[in-house]
Amino acid sequence: MSYKCPYCLFMFSQEQAIVEHRHEGITTYNCPNPAVIEEGSERKICGKRLPLNFLESESIVIALTGAAGVGKTYYYLALLDQLKNNRALHQLGIQGDIVGSQEDKRKLQSFFEDVKYKKQLIKTASIESAIKSVIHLTITKRDRTKHVYLSFFDNPGEKFTDIDHMIDNFSNVYKADGLLFLFEPKQVEKLQMSILKHNPYLEDEEETDDFYTVLNNVIQLIKHVRNPNNSNPNNVTANISNTRSKWEMAKIKFANLKGWERGSSKVKIPFALAISKFDQLKKLIHVSIPFDESQLETMCISNDKFNDDLVNAISNEIEELITGKPDGEARIKNLLNSNMRHYAYFGVKSVEVDERGQPIDLKPQGVLLPLIWLLSKLQLY
Numbered sequence: 001m002s003y004k005c006p007y008c009l010f011m012f013s014q015e016q017a018i019v020e021h022r023h024e025g026i027t028t029y030n031c032p033n034p035a036v037i038e039e040g041s042e043r044k045i046c047g048k049r050l051p052l053n054f055l056e057s058e059s060i061v062i063a064l065t066g067a068a069g070v071g072k073t074y075y076y077l078a079l080l081d082q083l084k085n086n087r088a089l090h091q092l093g094i095q096g097d098i099v100g101s102q103e104d105k106r107k108l109q110s111f112f113e114d115v116k117y118k119k120q121l122i123k124t125a126s127i128e129s130a131i132k133s134v135i136h137l138t139i140t141k142r143d144r145t146k147h148v149y150l151s152f153f154d155n156p157g158e159k160f161t162d163i164d165h166m167i168d169n170f171s172n173v174y175k176a177d178g179l180l181f182l183f184e185p186k187q188v189e190k191l192q193m194s195i196l197k198h199n200p201y202l203e204d205e206e207e208t209d210d211f212y213t214v215l216n217n218v219i220q221l222i223k224h225v226r227n228p229n230n231s232n233p234n235n236v237t238a239n240i241s242n243t244r245s246k247w248e249m250a251k252i253k254f255a256n257l258k259g260w261e262r263g264s265s266k267v268k269i270p271f272a273l274a275i276s277k278f279d280q281l282k283k284l285i286h287v288s289i290p291f292d293e294s295q296l297e298t299m300c301i302s303n304d305k306f307n308d309d310l311v312n313a314i315s316n317e318i319e320e321l322i323t324g325k326p327d328g329e330a331r332i333k334n335l336l337n338s339n340m341r342h343y344a345y346f347g348v349k350s351v352e353v354d355e356r357g358q359p360i361d362l363k364p365q366g367v368l369l370p371l372i373w374l375l376s377k378l379q380l381y
Helices: 072-085 087-091 102-116 157-161 163-169 189-198 200-204 211-226 292-300 308-323 330-339 368-377
Strands: 002-004 011-013 018-021 027-030 058-066 094-099 132-141 144-153 178-183 271-275 343-347 349-353 359-365
Touching (some): 002 058, 058 072, 072 094, 072 102, 072 132, 072 292, 072 349, 072 368, 087 094, 102 359, 178 211, 189 200, 211 330, 292 368, 308 330, 308 343
Parallel strands (some): 058 144, 058 178, 178 271
Antiparallel strands (some): 002 011, 349 359
8 A cells, every 4th residue: 555645745655664663662654755855965855754643544635726816825724724613514524633843833823823913924935935734634424434634735826837847846736636726706807807896906916827827737737747658756856857858757657547547538636626705706696605614504514414516506606607608718618628527616715805805804605615525526525
């Protein structure tokens, strides 16, 4: 059985894990990733101690992706808060908490404090400053419990238009078991005039990257890397040569072919597309998106089961709004239908904002639905 380090995504077997014998007969395991920070350095790229029951659990990677400015960090914070505190979610048998170093936890807490005191978060500027967090997720169903480690990576958004940078640095995207892709209303040309009319503060915001470009880069990178005709995923960045193109060196083979269908050009990893800042669309959409704190139980749970019909209704209406005739984004629909086996649309809002668009407080709306859907598609719930 192979495992995927939740911190660096290196794949290894239990026999390869570095054993560390601690006091009182306790044995722990460390990631065996042999890669170093830079050529000639002795400092390992990972080597972190794995969570105590990691080798008895499943390691799942969900990559949080999307262009710059779409609200990935705010979404991330809202999702973590709900995993820890939402009682209706716990009723479904899903709960989670952060594992990792005290430094990682302090960084996350500082973000929560910034939101609490209405301080604008600084956008993720680099791989080094991006949030990297591992969540120990416990899923209980019919008296059986699964322990799953979710690795979330808040990638810097502006790099999603640079395919060379993605190949070198975004292994968490092409090694992901599920993708949560955030985009915002003003990235959709069809919606721009209407949302500017109802949200005039948007005129002062920076332009965002083209929705199609970012989405296409993500999908094509995953397809190329997951092609079983290509080579090993752990060697993508380690073997890059100046004499060969990065696309050539990015050709890798996933050992278990997870996410690739033989004889088909479609990728079967689940793809959740969530349109963020959903409050900007309140004049355009009629479907009800539940507030996670107060409405998850009443709208999304029936007899302790998740309401799939609600997800389908939300997905269908948002897809029609974005891609429907006569002036919809047909290229987005074509791109998804021809490349992705499983995808669904969601609407999310992470924070309440004032009339100037400045954050007031976390007030999550719909942030849990994409995660629950992804867990269901991954047959973990």
